[in-house]
Amino acid sequence: MKRKRNNRELRWLINISRPYLGWMMAGVFLATTVILANVALLSVSGWFITAMAISGLTGAAINYFTPAAAIRGLAILRTAGRYLERLITHEATFRLLAGLRQWFFEKLEPLAPARLQYYQGGDLLSRIRADIDSLENAYLRLFTPSLAALLASILMVIFLLFWNPAIALTNLVGLLIVGIALPWAALHLGANSGQRIVEARSVLRQRVSETVRGLAEITLYGDSQQRIDSIQQENKELVAPQRQQNRINASSTSLNGLFSQLTWLAMIVIAIPLVQSGQLDGPELVMLAFFGMASFEAVTTLPAAFLALGETRSAARRILDLVDAEPAVSDPIEPCAAPEQFDIQFDAVCFRYPQNTQPALQEVSFRLKQGEKLAIQGASGSGKTSLTQLLLKFWAADSGQISIGEANLENLTGDTVRKLCSVVSQQVHLFNTTLAANLYLAKPNATHDELVEACRAAAILDDILTLPEGFDTEVGEAATRLSGGQIRRIGIARALLKDAPIVILDEPTEGLDAATEQQVTQALARLLQGRTAIIITHRPQLLTLADHRLMMDNGRIMS
Numbered sequence: 001m002k003r004k005r006n007n008r009e010l011r012w013l014i015n016i017s018r019p020y021l022g023w024m025m026a027g028v029f030l031a032t033t034v035i036l037a038n039v040a041l042l043s044v045s046g047w048f049i050t051a052m053a054i055s056g057l058t059g060a061a062i063n064y065f066t067p068a069a070a071i072r073g074l075a076i077l078r079t080a081g082r083y084l085e086r087l088i089t090h091e092a093t094f095r096l097l098a099g100l101r102q103w104f105f106e107k108l109e110p111l112a113p114a115r116l117q118y119y120q121g122g123d124l125l126s127r128i129r130a131d132i133d134s135l136e137n138a139y140l141r142l143f144t145p146s147l148a149a150l151l152a153s154i155l156m157v158i159f160l161l162f163w164n165p166a167i168a169l170t171n172l173v174g175l176l177i178v179g180i181a182l183p184w185a186a187l188h189l190g191a192n193s194g195q196r197i198v199e200a201r202s203v204l205r206q207r208v209s210e211t212v213r214g215l216a217e218i219t220l221y222g223d224s225q226q227r228i229d230s231i232q233q234e235n236k237e238l239v240a241p242q243r244q245q246n247r248i249n250a251s252s253t254s255l256n257g258l259f260s261q262l263t264w265l266a267m268i269v270i271a272i273p274l275v276q277s278g279q280l281d282g283p284e285l286v287m288l289a290f291f292g293m294a295s296f297e298a299v300t301t302l303p304a305a306f307l308a309l310g311e312t313r314s315a316a317r318r319i320l321d322l323v324d325a326e327p328a329v330s331d332p333i334e335p336c337a338a339p340e341q342f343d344i345q346f347d348a349v350c351f352r353y354p355q356n357t358q359p360a361l362q363e364v365s366f367r368l369k370q371g372e373k374l375a376i377q378g379a380s381g382s383g384k385t386s387l388t389q390l391l392l393k394f395w396a397a398d399s400g401q402i403s404i405g406e407a408n409l410e411n412l413t414g415d416t417v418r419k420l421c422s423v424v425s426q427q428v429h430l431f432n433t434t435l436a437a438n439l440y441l442a443k444p445n446a447t448h449d450e451l452v453e454a455c456r457a458a459a460i461l462d463d464i465l466t467l468p469e470g471f472d473t474e475v476g477e478a479a480t481r482l483s484g485g486q487i488r489r490i491g492i493a494r495a496l497l498k499d500a501p502i503v504i505l506d507e508p509t510e511g512l513d514a515a516t517e518q519q520v521t522q523a524l525a526r527l528l529q530g531r532t533a534i535i536i537t538h539r540p541q542l543l544t545l546a547d548h549r550l551m552m553d554n555g556r557i558m559s
């Protein structure tokens, strides 16, 4: 089962790299060229220096032009090849990671908000950033170098076979130990700590981001020491597996050095008698010794890369676990077109959140005619917001039926339903860009006049125009100058721009002082004109906008 899951991650890593296969193969070709150029450079140099020394001693003539030119050529090939290889493999990997982030967001979107509520903000961020980034290891340090090592090793051993099978075999054994046995051992020894690193890093990130967000409360309630202690503890949880990985890495680096030196030594020991028997000459002995030494460049990075594979796999698993989650509501296979009539009807709707034992809504039924406004009141937790969440298709009813006009909600896609609805709540999220961009969000193709008109109707135009850069003011700067009431009127302007036939108000005047509440209520009255609306509120002012009232208690409609 575990092996199957591991294969699933590796298969996925290979599958997503398909579009970049051309780039990867070019990287493999260049990496192989660099390894071979380096081996050839050292071997020719060793041969050349020895041949020169011998000719100096014996006075024999030697052609030094060809080897000197070869050395220069190989040095240039090695340097230029390395540069191009890094350029190409990094380009391929970064393109892949960029594509992956976009794919991840596309997969996340249908999960929001219902399924994502189980993940903390810091955890999601960790998956989007750190987990995706750590996949870089798979491509830059693992796939490309492994393929290049395989290709280069085959060619090097074939080359040695022409000189002597025993030397070739010795080199092959050394390459197999460093290129396969050590990486295999590192992979198995490091799998557990790799997984712990990814998990501990995510926990630490969540804790830090939550601490920074709640800094005001922590300072106010004097909880800082406890926080520091818990961050230190979580830091220790991260450092322990990192230390273990460093130990494995240090051991594998030492063994790596030991086996490559032993192989090299064994190759020399085998070659010396061949010199004595005249099958090899002195320069060739040195050439083969240098060849053996340089050949390990092909495999020397693999143990560390395979050690990091445990971490990479865990990161891939966390990404897959999230994107494989079933959306809370699936779209119909053959959806209906958007309704043209906007009565809202709930028929015996029951709903319970998956992890709760108590239902949030029980047998909820009501009918609201197009253009009418319904106020819903009730104690906290009575199910008011849940009712609107179902209407927006963020969750699906367990039983009963919801319809808009003639269309049953089950036959409409979530997108279609949400295009028909605007929501104004007490929390208006402004993105960190200009005010204009925040407003265009509701209608990307709106003209500037439409923007101005919506802001005028929401009674926020004058406030925006007094800002130094008007609509072009950055929200970061504006947020310090905009009051809660002004931000809510920006939310109303957005809803006006969207011009959807159904409006949901979820306590939009909560927490405002009387004067501001009046301004916001007037703006809301303009928004509700001619639209069907559900208004969740306790505020008497806002209740005056409603034609009907419902009281909820414990998930049921009381009156």
Ligand SMILES: Nc1ncnc2c1ncn2[C@@H]1O[C@H](COP(=O)(O)OP(=O)(O)OP(=O)(O)O)[C@@H](O)[C@H]1O
Binding pocket: 117, 353, 356, 359, 360, 378, 379, 380, 381, 382, 383, 384, 385, 386, 387
């Ligand atoms: N996302 C959620 N996941 C699990 N349970 C939830 C979720 N949202 C609400 N609940 C639970 O469902 C019940 C109804 O909550 P709901 O938010 O609909 O009530 P509400 O009347 O809008 O309350 P409030 O006025 O405090 O916003 C409550 O018991 C609440 O704990």
